[in-house]
Amino acid sequence: MAGKIKCISGPTVSVEMSGLKLYDRVYVGHAMLTGEVVRLEKDMAVVQIYEDTRGLGIGEPVKGVGMPLTVRLGPGLLSEMFDGLQRPLKRLKEDMGPFITGGKEIYAIDYMKNWRFHPLRKRGEDIKTGEILGYIEEGAFKHFIHSNRSGRIKWITDGDCSLNEAIGEVEDGSMLFGCHEWPVRMPRQYKRKLSPSEPLITGQRCIDFLFPIARGGTVIMPGGFGTGKTILEQSIAKFADVDIVVYVGCGERGNEMAELIDDFSNLTDPWTGRGLMERTILVVNTSNMPVAAREASIYTAVTMAEYYRDMGYHVLLLADSLSRWAEASREISSSLEEMPGEEGYPTYLASRLAGFFERAGVVETLSGKVGSLSMVLSVSPPGGDFTEPVTQACLRTAGAFLMLDTSLAHRRHFPAINWFQSYSLYAKEIIPNFKERVSSQWEELMHRCREILQREEALREVAEIVGIEGLQDADRLLMKASEMIRLEFLCQNAYTGDAFSPPEKTVSKIADIFKFYDNAEEKLKQGVHLDEVLKQ
Numbered sequence: 001m002a003g004k005i006k007c008i009s010g011p012t013v014s015v016e017m018s019g020l021k022l023y024d025r026v027y028v029g030h031a032m033l034t035g036e037v038v039r040l041e042k043d044m045a046v047v048q049i050y051e052d053t054r055g056l057g058i059g060e061p062v063k064g065v066g067m068p069l070t071v072r073l074g075p076g077l078l079s080e081m082f083d084g085l086q087r088p089l090k091r092l093k094e095d096m097g098p099f100i101t102g103g104k105e106i107y108a109i110d111y112m113k114n115w116r117f118h119p120l121r122k123r124g125e126d127i128k129t130g131e132i133l134g135y136i137e138e139g140a141f142k143h144f145i146h147s148n149r150s151g152r153i154k155w156i157t158d159g160d161c162s163l164n165e166a167i168g169e170v171e172d173g174s175m176l177f178g179c180h181e182w183p184v185r186m187p188r189q190y191k192r193k194l195s196p197s198e199p200l201i202t203g204q205r206c207i208d209f210l211f212p213i214a215r216g217g218t219v220i221m222p223g224g225f226g227t228g229k230t231i232l233e234q235s236i237a238k239f240a241d242v243d244i245v246v247y248v249g250c251g252e253r254g255n256e257m258a259e260l261i262d263d264f265s266n267l268t269d270p271w272t273g274r275g276l277m278e279r280t281i282l283v284v285n286t287s288n289m290p291v292a293a294r295e296a297s298i299y300t301a302v303t304m305a306e307y308y309r310d311m312g313y314h315v316l317l318l319a320d321s322l323s324r325w326a327e328a329s330r331e332i333s334s335s336l337e338e339m340p341g342e343e344g345y346p347t348y349l350a351s352r353l354a355g356f357f358e359r360a361g362v363v364e365t366l367s368g369k370v371g372s373l374s375m376v377l378s379v380s381p382p383g384g385d386f387t388e389p390v391t392q393a394c395l396r397t398a399g400a401f402l403m404l405d406t407s408l409a410h411r412r413h414f415p416a417i418n419w420f421q422s423y424s425l426y427a428k429e430i431i432p433n434f435k436e437r438v439s440s441q442w443e444e445l446m447h448r449c450r451e452i453l454q455r456e457e458a459l460r461e462v463a464e465i466v467g468i469e470g471l472q473d474a475d476r477l478l479m480k481a482s483e484m485i486r487l488e489f490l491c492q493n494a495y496t497g498d499a500f501s502p503p504e505k506t507v508s509k510i511a512d513i514f515k516f517y518d519n520a521e522e523k524l525k526q527g528v529h530l531d532e533v534l535k536q
């Protein structure tokens with residue numbers, strides 16, 4: 001399939017070409033820039049280009065690939081860093097230096113590398129599509145290879161292989177491979193969805209204790225400028241109790257991404273003691289990279305995350321920030337002259353977002369394993385206004401809402417999660433698990449903590465009128481206890497050893513505060529003066 005460029009308008013190009021399908025991938029111009037067909041009209045197609053279109057000219061050739069935008073899935077993805085189109089950035093840099101120009105195709109997977117394949121099925125056995133053929137050791141993980149065909153196995157390798165050769169064959173002559181391609185916009189298949197029931201421990205006390213999240217859940221963290229979204233996303237990426245982390249830097253600052261890479265290379269996973277990078281995949285589309293590829297980047301990331309979920313792993317996808325993704329779709333939509341919806345966002349914004357959130361969950365995979373894909377996504381509402389369309393659309397579908405509060409951030413209370421406005425719909429399922437695994441008092445302590453914070457709020461209003469000295473001693477003591485909860489328990493500095501708080505530490509910290517409070521109350525009753533009591 002070949003054609004030529006008729007008209008260019010920024011990243012949107014009209015091409016004269018027949019035989020294309022909607023969402024087909026095309027190579028445009030002599031530079032072979034990657035694009036996607038977004039509209040078809042008779043023999044004309046409108047193509048959205050994912051790279052810089054400077055220097056592109058009318059009449060240059062266009063080549064159809066005959067496939068939609070896909071990612072390559074196979075061993076070797078872990079600890080890599082990709083751009084929004086899944087090009088491996090480290091290898092691109094080795095090839096062309098730090099300034100990457102468009103049109104360079106380097107595969108995400110190294111097809112020449114040798115891997116040791118361990119078969120789990122034998123010759124003569126029947127296999128179905130999606131069942132496990134065997135595994136390859138990818139770092140500390142067993143990278144399970146699923147069959148791409150059904151049939152009786154004619155032969156299967158046991159030993160070294162590279163990914164460009166077959167690892168087996170079924171009797172109808174179809175070859176079995178260790179890697180494959182998958183369209184990014186198509187969710188990967190599974191047998192059935194299960195409801196989330198296991199906790200996803202983040203190591204952040206405020207989240208684990210007050211707003212626990214579930215493996216397979218979806219969490220949004222909207223917050224105005226400087227409320228600590230990036231730091232919280234990165235802390236969760238470092239400390240979350242999951243097997244694999246996929247982190248998308250979506251339209252945010254490049255230096256933050258550079259810091260993240262430095263941090264990850266030096267830190268170890270607190271749950272396994274292995275290098276953090278070994279379990280991480282980074283997808284980078286910072287603010288200076290082409291905006292259209294940003295739209296694709298979250299799909300590239302979620303498809304890789306689903307791929308590891310299909311092996312029975314617990315995967316966490318983090319994106320900072322979803323608003324930049326929505327802005328990218330707004331730019332694309334307006335360059336296509338589509339009818340704008342609220343605040344200029346495309347009318348399909350909410351359904352696109354819902355479709356994306358729907359890819360999270362706990363599933364029984366085609367091979368019968370259970371894997372989960374959780375999402376923690378930050379949202380940056382302009383001016384901190386939560387009524388804007390992206391936050392509202394996310395709120396409708398997300399299972400937990402962690403509202404980052406500008407006034408808390410101004411007081412340097414980090415993480416600035418507002419404990420009155422935030423919620424988690426997973427709490428009911430997750431708390432029994434914490435009660436069983438960590439402490440039977442978990443729920444009781446949590447209710448007490450919330451109650452004290454609420455009573456403090458009410459007392460604060462009274463204190464504003466009568467002054468703190470006008471309050472009764474018991475109330476002043478409660479305010480002291482509440483201050484301890486806020487400053488010693490809910491605040492967690494991301495730059496100290498306290499950045500990670502395992503659930504045992506979380507529960508013992510809050511129990512210590514209550515112990516102090518109970519003792520002090522007892523002393524007050526015995527007639528000890530409040531100042532004396534507070535000194536201890």
Ligand SMILES: Nc1ncnc2c1ncn2[C@@H]1O[C@H](COP(=O)(O)OP(=O)(O)OP(=O)(O)O)[C@@H](O)[C@H]1O
Pocket residue numbers: 223224225226227228229230231232380414415492493494495
């Ligand atoms: N847990 C934390 N511990 C200590 N400091 C923090 C913490 N979280 C945030 N901060 C401080 O707040 C600053 C802003 O945080 P961050 O960059 O994460 O905000 P943001 O919401 O991502 O901002 P932007 O809207 O600009 O992207 C950080 O530079 C840091 O000084």
Ligand SMILES: [Mg+2]
Pocket residue numbers: 229230231252
């Ligand atoms: Mg940020």
